[in-house]
Amino acid sequence: MSSVRPDSADVIIIGGGHNGLVCAATLARAGQSVLVLEAAEHVGGMAITRRFAEGFKVSAAAHLFNQMPLSLVRDLNLKHHGLAFAATDLPTIGLSPDEAPLRMGDLDALNVRSEADARAYAPFDRRMNRFGKLIHAILASTPPRLGTTLWEDKWALAKMALKLRLLGRKEMRELLRIIGMNAYDLFEDEFQTPVLKGVLGFDAIVGSNFGPRAPGTVLTYLYRRAAEVSADSSTFVQPIGGLGTVTQALARAAEAAGARIRTQAPVARILVENDHASGVLLESGETIVANTVISNVDAKTTFLNLLGTEHLDTGFVRRIDHFRSAGMTAKLHLALAKRPNFTGVKPEWLGGRLVLSPSLNELERAFNPTKYQSVSATPALEITIPTIHDSSLAPTGQHVLSSVVQYVPYSIKGGWQTHRAALTTQLIDLLDQHAPGLRDSVVAAELLTPEDLEKEFRVTGGHWHHGDLAFDQFYMVRPVPGATQYQTPLPGLYLCGASSHPGGGVMGLAGRHAAHRVMSKSP
């Protein structure tokens, strides 16, 4: 063995999730030799399609696609590499036990419930879109650093200030007024219809650790709007074959550009020589040499486990240790013997995005128990039935229900072993209230708590953004000062995952920005 030359590459990317693959493809197209190391059997990270019951497949973590910029899809030629959509323009339907389902954006239907809301909705939506576009400029660029003398940092700050000013005095004031606010107050100010506010509130907090009354939830709402601007689409898209198709296409794009991908190659350590990243040691004992190591793994795992604190300063380690990374979002997968029938939901809506968040108060109440390591009896749900548009995911005539379950804490009193089955039953019962008969058609069920997501996807805390998106973990300070701009304190080591700006969601921007940063630093 010792005579065999170790495997090597210019760049090693640890983790074959979507950001790692985007980064790999971008670097490989620029002529670098890139090796992607994926611990699991398949690439894809939290954007995969996998079996969860005999004959049933599901997008195991992320289940909708609406945030990847069109430019990225085009640049990497993903359609050529197999990305195709089963459905586009998926409607969002608000469900409530107290009201009939409401199709978001349907002003006629809204007008029946509240004329004021119908009048207010369009201007509100336009304004949020305008703000989203501004925030989009933040997403679309590498954040500047404060306190540097580099012209690129100063220029980026100046551009941001100019964009803000170009909103006009009134709109700029309005943005600055609301951006630190909580979603609850903003939506209460604007609207009356409970389910409308419930769904807007859900969009502000999904994937986060915050209730709608938490400061900063308008920011997270605008962030979501910004990602939609980036994708040039405010509606949801369902890829054929689930989200795994996206990452499979990314893998093919990366390989077509010359990148190599090795699966089942978990990394044990990032190697350091002369205070510079020098490669990785695999769990198998194999050493792979590289000048540049890019980690798509979350910041805590990267620094505390793979690199080791001995190569880092205490202050930096302290900040990484405090990076808030406990997830609050679970995933429910149901195999159904027949098509579910949601009360009041029109057949053409069933393939859409059904959001069960009846009101802002309900949403806040769903959040409350998590503060005490417990879970609400009525969490908020984002339900999709992908088999409506894509019969390949289930045996003929049968269906898959995939639901995001919001406000399921990472740790629960007594541990998840004792609570998982009960919560699964409780969620099926909750769904059955809105889709009578669903309970009896359940063939198989799988609930992935944050703890399960952590294990399956090797993400500390099972957080789908790797860490909360909040003012203190955002943009110029994401994940922490000292690891911004995709660089780390260790020369030759970079970050490219959701821990970095602009965070999670199947967006791919962190991967792209990181690749550009690496290229700008390469000799």
Place this chain on the structure above:
Amino acid sequence: MNTPLAPHYKKPLWETPFAERARALQQRDSYVPWAGYSTVDVFTTVEQEYFAIRNATTLFDLTPMVKYRIAGPDAERYVNRLVTRDIRKLKVGRVSYVVWCNDAGHLIDDGTVFRIAEHDFRICTAERQLDWFMDSAIGFKVEIEEVTSEIAALAVQGPTSCFVLKRLGLEGVEQLKPFEWRNLSAAGRPVMVSRTGFTGDLGYELWMRPEHALGLWDDLMDAGQSRGIRPIGSQALNMARIEAGFLMPNVDFISAEHTIRLNRDRSPLELGLEWLIDFDKPHFNGRRALLEENRVGPKRRLVGLDVAGNKPAHGALLYSDEAGLKEVGHVTSAMWSPTCKRNIALAMINTPHEGLGSTVWADVYLNRELMWERRMLRSQVVERPFFAPARRRATPPNDR
């Protein structure tokens, strides 16, 4: 921790195990708080106590010195990452003077590290560091425990100190080289003795269990009677340490964890402690920042000053010209040195005015019976320490 001490909210200042004896000998009722303890500032007069340091033997109660035990399989790696010196070279039985820095390479504090065993260290420092030490332990298999109140400590310093300790019965104490420690015993009391100190003179530090404190004090006073032994307070010690050129936290530098204003942090390069930095050892806190600072050169340096006249230049601003047009630094510590017969100071001076032999002007204000007079005193950058007698290193020490 077997602390017999009352909680601080009930008794804001604790007493050390030597307090009873100190109180009996105290003539000035002059106490100062130190790290949560009440300690003596002056027993009789500063002059008497200072001259005892340089001519006889002195006892200084350094129990409040904060002590941490760091033990575990990763203890060496941990301490090596914490401090700027290469601790792998520190053998069991040796002590090392060290500093530790934050990420920016700015000094948090200095202290001494005792290697007690292969995987067991003790760090002694003037201020509490548990927060920094605990956060530094993330990723290391070490246990960190504050043991301040479990160990009573007494500095025995002065040219006759070795004689006194031998007479006390500490067998083999004369064999101790500077920065060595040994477990000895006196009249059945186990005492850890290290040849360390803050006076720049011949001297030792004694570390013992609190229950042995009073007995040991009494025996020491008896043993030292013929050699002019006397207890001293912190004022006299401060004079000796300035002559020795040692730094005092919160006087010559402020811990980087405590500064609020920009540019008040100090790096070891600025403090003239570059000899404590080993860039060739594995990564340590602040290494990358210090390498960069070393490359471009520090902006200022702490130097020794010989000031004209005999009036201490306390806190004086320093100018490059007698007219006082260009400010280049300030004095951090100053005194008239009775032993050197020189008006000395420690000063922080901006480069390039800090070179050995450079002249700066100290802006000194003298209060002459309520009238202020201003003097611009010519001052020269000189070597420190100001006072470094051969006896501080001699082993065995001259036996008188």
